[in-house]
Amino acid sequence: MSDRNPEYDFKWCPGCGDFGVKRALEQAIDTYTEEFEIPRTSNVIVAGIGCSGNMVHMLDGEQPFGIHGIHGRTLPIAFGVSTSRPDLNTIVVAGDGDFLSIGAEHIPPTASRNPNMTCVIMDNGVYGLTKGQNSPTSTTGQITTSTPFGKLDAQMKPLELYLSYGVSYIASHYSSKPKVLAEFILEGMKHPGLSIIHVQSPCTTYNNTYDILRGSKKDNIPGTAFIVDDDHDPSDYDAAVDLINKGGVPLGLIYKKQPPTINDLQDKLIKEKSKKVEDILSSYSI
C-alpha cells in the first residue's frame, strides 16, 4: 500500500501479529479469486476500528473493495453486504475489542441467521490503538493502562461463545504460521455460512504473548498453543466443547456444521411468494 499511496501514514508496530494475518488473508483472497474465477473486486472487506481494521488499507497488490466503518459494527455492515449481494465474497476483519466488546451484541443474532461471510478476528488481548487498555480477552489480574491494579473481571472465552451461539464454522489459530492460517481462512470463505477464524495476533507493544503462545525452549516453558489432533471430529459438538475446555490455544478447525444460509431460505420464500408492485397497488383500489 505504501507504494500506492505515499500520503497514507498508518503503521503497525514492528513484529505485530497482524502482519502475519495480512499475508494469510492476501493468500486466501488470491486463491479464492482464482479458484472461483471471480473479479478481484467481488471481494469485500468490512473492517472494524482499531489496529486490525487498518488491514483494509494495507493489502498489497490488486485491491478488493472495503468498508472501514464504525466501532463494533462489522457484523451488521457485512450482513447488509452479504445478504443483499450473495454473489460477493464478504470478509470481516476486526480485533477483540471491536468484535467481542462493543460489537458482541451482534454475534448471537448473526449466528442464528447463518449469512454467508467469513470473519477473521485478530485477538491481541488488549486495546492497542488507544494505547493499551483492558479488552475482553485480557487475562484476569492483567495490568493494563485502564486496570493499573490488575483486571478484576473474568477473561472472555470467545471460542466457547461462538460454539454456543451456533456459528457454523469455527477455527482457531495464531499469526505465526501465515500459510497454514491462510488455508483455514480459505476454508471459511468456501463454507456456505458464517465462518469465524479466531487468530491470536500478539501486540508487541502492549501485550506481547509470543513467548506464551509458542513457549520457550531456553527457559523450558511449554507454549499454550497446540495443534488440534487429527482425530478431532469437527462435526461433533461435544468434542468441540472438550477441545475448547482443554485450555490453551488450539490451532485448527474446532467445529463445522451445515445449516442453510439465510439467503437459501429467502430464495425459497421468493419462489413461493413472489409479488409484483402492480398487484400490490391494485389491492388498495376502491
Next chain:
Amino acid sequence: MTQKVKSKDFVIRFAGEGGQGLVTSADAMARAATGAGFYCQTFSTFPSQIMGGPASSQVRISTTPVLSNGDSVDVLVVLNQYAFDNHIQDLSENGVCIYNAQDCVPSGEGNYFGINADELAKESGNTRAANMVILGAVATLIDFKIESIENFVRERFSRGRDNDEEIISSNIVAIGLGVDVAKQSGFSVGSLDDPIAPDYEQIMITGNAALSLGALSAGLDSYYGYPISPATTILIWMEQNLISKDKFVFQVASEIEAINNIIGAGFSGKKAMTATAGPGVALMSEGLGLAWMAEIPCTVIDIQRGGPATGLPTKTEQSDLFACMFPAHGDVKLPVIAPGSVEECFYAGSLAINWAERYQGPVMIMGEMSLAERTENIRKPDIGKVVDERRNSNTGSNGYKRYQDWEGELSPMPVPGGEVAYVANGSEHDEIGDTTHLPKHHVRLTERRFAKLSLLNDSPFEIENPESDIAIMPWGATKGVAREAFDKLSEKGEKLTWLYSMALNPLPQDILDQLKQKKLVIVPELNFQGQWSSILRMDGINAVSVTQYTGLPFKPTYLSDKILEKIKETEV
C-alpha cells in the same frame, strides 16, 4: 330536536376500549363513504397496550378532499361511561351522541340516546353484527344512503365461502335495526351535499403503506428493520411485499443493526431502507454519520411519536427534526423529506431513495403517527411514471478516484464486482479512501459533502399569495390542518402567503427566496421548542412557531386563532 342542516363534512367518532372494533367501525364507515364518492380521512388514538385502555377512532367524511380531523365531532359513538365522560365535550353544537346502553348511563338530558347493540345483533341472527347496528344508526343520523353501507357489507363479506349470503343478509338486517332505533330517537345531525365523485381512479391507503409502496415503485431492493411504534407497520408491509428476485427483507436485532445493514447494502449497490421512530433514530445516529462521511446511499424513515425516551409511543408529535437533520456528531446536515399528506407519502418514498442514489448519501423521511396510521382515499399513483434512479457507477479504468473534489458533479461510485475498487471510509480520507489526517483532505471533502446537496433540487413545493409580508409555513403532517386554518383566515380577509415544501433540507431556492423576503414567517408545529422555526432562524429568516405538545394534532379553529394572535403580537 335538532334542525336538519346541509353540511360540507361530518366527523364521526367511535370511542371505547382498545379491542372493541373501533378502528374497524371507522374504517367501515370510511369505505362505505368513499364507495359512494365522498372524500375521507381517519384518525385513531390508543394507548400502548394490546387490549383495553381508552381508545378512539374517527372518520371525517366530506364532499371535498379532507385536510384535517376537524374541530369537533358530529356523531359520537361511545361504548362505555369513560368514553362518554371524556369525549362528550368534543360534540359539536348540532352533534348527536349514541351511547351503548349496556355500559353507559349518562345523567341528565342532552343530544344523546342509547342503543343496545348486542341485543339487537342477537335479534338479527348474527351476534357479531353489533357494529353494523351502530353503523345503521350513524348513517341515519347523517342522512347517509343506507344502500352505500349495504354495498360495503356485500363487498366485505363476499369471500367465496358457503355462508357468505347468510352473513351478508344478517348484517343487512342488523343495519336496518340500527336505522329503526335512530329514526325512533327523533335526532338528526343534518345531511351531506351529494358527492361529486372524483373523475380519476382512487386507492384507499394509510400513510405508512403509501411510503412503502412509493419506495417499492422506485426500485427498493433491500429492507432491514426493527419493530417500533408507529413504524412497525412498514416492517410488516415489507415482510409481506418486498419479495422478488434479488430483493432482501429481514427483521434484525436492533436499530443499530438496521442502520449498518442498509449501509452495507447501499455500499454494495442496492437501494436500501429502514424505518424507525425517535428512539431508533437516536441509536442510528452514529451510523448516519458514517453514511454521510463515507458517502453511502441509504434511506431512513422516522415515524415520529412523542419523545424523548419511550415518551408517548402511540401519540403524534413533530419533535425529532433536530435529531433527523443533525443526527450525528461532527459537521452533518442530512437531507430531510417530510410528506404532508398520505398522497405525498407515496412520492416521498420514491423521491428519498432516488435522492440517496443521486447524491450518494443518507436521506431521512419524516412522518408522524397521525399521518402513518390514518387512511385516506387518494389519486391512484401512476407507477409507470415513477423513476428508478440509480447512482452513477461508471468507473472508467485505472487511476480511479472515488472522493474527488466537488466541481459541480460527483465522482462515480463503483459497486463491488465492477472494474475498480476503493475503500468507503468513515475516517477522513483521501481520493481513494485511505485514512488521512491532512487538513487539505478534511477541507475539500467537508466542502464536497455539503456542496453535493445542491443536486437535490426537485422536491415539490407550494407558493401562494407571494405578495404578502407574512407567511404561514407548516411542515410535515401539520400541512393539512394549517391549510384549513389558512383558508379560514383568507376567508376572513387576512392576506397571508402560503409556503410549503416537502423537503426541509435542502429547501427549494424559490421557497428560500420567499422566506428571506418576509417580515414574519409563522410555523405551526407539534413540539415545545419550535424546531423548524429555529432552523429557519439559523438562515436569517424571521420565523416564529405556533406550538402544541399534547400528543395530538392541531385543530383547525384553534390553530387559526393562534396564528391570528401571532400576527397581532407582531403588529403591536
